[in-house]
Amino acid sequence: MTKAAVFTVLSALLLSQAQAATTVKIATISPLSGAVSNLGVQMKNGAQLAVNEMKPQFAKLGMTLSLVAYDDQADPATGTSAARRALADKSVLGMVGPLTSGVAIPATQAMAPSHLVAVAPVATSEKVTDRGLKNVNRVCARDDAQGAAGGNFVAGTLKAKSVYVINDKTPYGQGMAAEAEKAMKAKGVRVVQSEGVTAEDRDFTAVITKVQALKPDAIYFAGLYGQIGPFTQQLRAKGIQTPIVSGDGLDSPDFIKLAGQNVSNVYFTSLAPSLSVVPAAKKVADQYQKTFGAPIQGTGIMAYDSAKVVLTGILNAAKQGGNKVPTRAQVEKAVRGGTFKGLTGDIKFNASGDRTSAKIYVEAIKSGKRSTAATLNITRK
Incomplete structure (x- = not known):
């Protein structure tokens, strides 16, 4: 192989590695099939809207942002398997979900040692946050x-x-x-x-x-x-x-x-509002209809807010670290300690990951x- 050819191969390899290093993902875990898939799809789509909206902010830092969605079928074993798949993808820095408490409890437990942060839109069981895991938060009230x-x-x-x-x-x-x-x-x-x-x-x-x-x-x-x-x-x-x-x-x-x-x-x-009580959501609702051809529901609104928290947490952690891709531990800390603006109001978490001010x-x-x-x-x- 000539020197020129070697140089070309090495350049392509370095470019590929650089691109991989700047790829940032968030994930969703929700039922995309089965009896409650309506809620699961709403959650995924609400998170996708937030990703679409915030891509330019990540691009300014040289990061390519995307969302990867996992189908848990509302089954704890399937959801935990999905969490492990997300953990294996090092470009995944945060999670929206899981949707149900039955999945959220074991899935977030599996995520905890790797510091993969989760913000649940509507998982309500006290056990979700009462375990004291630093990576688990939610934007809704509890059971x-x-x-x-x-x-x-x-x-x-x-x-x-x-x-x-x-x-x-x-x-x-x-x-x-x-x-x-x-x-x-x-x-x-x-x-x-x-x-x-x-x-x-x-x-x-x-x-x-x-x-x-x-x-x-x-x-x-x-x-x-x-x-x-x-x-x-x-x-x-x-x-x-x-x-x-x-x-x-x-x-x-x-x-x-x-x-x-x-x-x-x-x-x-x-725990999720209708549009009649959240006027600020109208713009997002219009975009949801345009993007997905269906009306947004309360779960979609809560997922949008959850994704904005995760994404803003990633950006805050990146800026604190010199505009570099942050670690999962840095994102975990930024999410738990931050104050965020949502369609449903200001979002801040207590020491357990529960929202300090929520609505029912x-x-x-x-x-x-x-x-x-x-x-x-x-x-x-």
């Missing part, structure tokens, strides 16, 4: 706040004297139901039945038979829309109009498709239409 808000709604607004409680046997559903029960019992509401159903259950004949016999004033179901939708449809088909109350797992237009276009008397607490929205569904009934402010030290 202990959301479950209590739902329980207080049942007791205070619905004025129910008795309630039938169901959970989907996941960390999310069990934690939410426990907090709701605690709040309802404290207000004198009698829990006539409290039981778990597996997340795969879609035939609720046995449960509905017990509801018919016990005649509760309200039903509290802590789970996801892909399951609560069929439950509601089957319950209403039996002529039972008992109010159903749930958490943010119900927050999807697909719930109405599953429950019935004219479904009414359903309420849920949501109480949503009502009547004749297949959703409206915001109340907004609650939640603070944590």
Whole structure:
């Protein structure tokens, strides 16, 4: 090989290495297939909008920014495997997600030794942050706040004297139901039945038979829309109009498709706002529609904010290090210690990774239409 040829090969190799060194990625882990893929796609797309928006800022520092999306199918084992794949890609400096608490708990545990930071949009279980991991943060309120808000709604607004409680046997559903029960019992509401159903259950004949016999004033179901939708449809088909109350797992237009276009008397607490209560999100909503051909939902808004936190954390860490690509540990520190501007307000995390000031929205569904009934402010030290 001639000297010129050797020089050409070495130049190409060095250029390739330089390009690899300046590539920066963030990842998402969410269900892109399966029963709750609607929420997972919203999360991925919301994060993608933030990436698209901030690419020029990274380019000024000589960095090429992109997003890599992993499908966890809402399964903890699949999600943890995805986290390990993200860890193996050294250009991934941050994570948006995972979507569900059941995946977030083991996946972020696997990420912790490598300091890969995660900002979860809507993972609500207390266990997500109570473990004290430095790499785990979230922009939403927790189950202990959301479950209590739902329980207080049942007791205070619905004025129910008795309630039938169901959970989907996941960390999310069990934690939410426990907090709701605690709040309802404290207000004198009698829990006539409290039981778990597996997340795969879609035939609720046995449960509905017990509801018919016990005649509760309200039903509290802590789970996801892909399951609560069929439950509601089957319950209403039996002529039972008992109010159903749930958490943010119900927050999807697909719930109405599953429950019935004219479904009414359903309420849920949501950690993600609708556009009517977040006017600042209109520009992002328009861009979402233009980019993906569908309307943005609350999960998309929360994912956008989560991605902006991760990306701003990376930029802040880079600037503190002489405009060089930061390490994962540097990004982890910058995210936990920073203050960020989001569509949902200022974002700052406490020592556990919980947002110091978050909101919970109480949503009502009547004749297949959703409206915001109340907004609650939640603070944590």
